[in-house]
Amino acid sequence: MDASPLRIVPWAEDDFWLLVRKNEPVMTEHLGGPETEAKLEERHRRYLALSAREPEAGRVFRIVAGGESVGTIAFWERVWKDEEVYETGWGILPEFQGRGLAAQAAHALIAHAASHGTRRHLHAFPSVDHGASNAVCRKAGFVLRGESEFEYPPGQWHTSNDWRAVLR
Structure with missing residues (x-):
């Protein structure tokens, strides 16, 4: 990987291969397992x-570091505890994990959402036992609000940490 800075690039038609890579069992362990090709x-x-809508609705991005696509990060609208907020999630391909790329991408996403979004808060809900994602939240400046029961994927409940970043 070269030393060019990390960028988040809007999702495009040619990015489907990244979904296939992120569907590997090691990448979906905390997300309910791999999905079918149709899914x-x-x-x-x-x-x-989502990426074709107005910028304040949210975006999906491909994460590019050192000239290589290394994962994805996104934010989208939702209501959480009666507040209109954004939610975020990310995934870094296994061969690029452990380099701080997810935290860098989260910083870039927070800046993007603060600049283009209309909601005050951005939340992340990693499982309490997903140490790497919880570390990303800490490093990216999210504040831990506590544990919550969270449904993802639909029909599967688990205990998540509720992390929040202030956008405005």
Whole structure:
């Protein structure tokens, strides 16, 4: 990997291969397991549609570091505890993990959401037992608000940490 700075690039039609890579069992362990090809195609269409909407609705990004695509990060609208907020999630491909790239991407995403978004807060909900994602939240400047029961994927409940970043 070269030394060029990390960038987040809006999701594009040619990015489907990254969904396939992120669907590997090691990448979906905390997300309910791999999805079918049909579900991946549906997800790809949703990512393209979200990124075609107005910027304040959210975005899906491909993370590029050192000239290579290393993962994804996104934010989207949701209501959490009666407040209109954004939620975020990310995934770094296994061969690029452990280099601080997710935290760098989260910083870039926070800046983007603060600049283009309309909501005051951005939340992340990693499982309490997902040490790496919780560390990303800490390093990116999110504040831990406590534990919550969280449903993801639909029908699967687990205990998550509620991390929040202030955007405005």
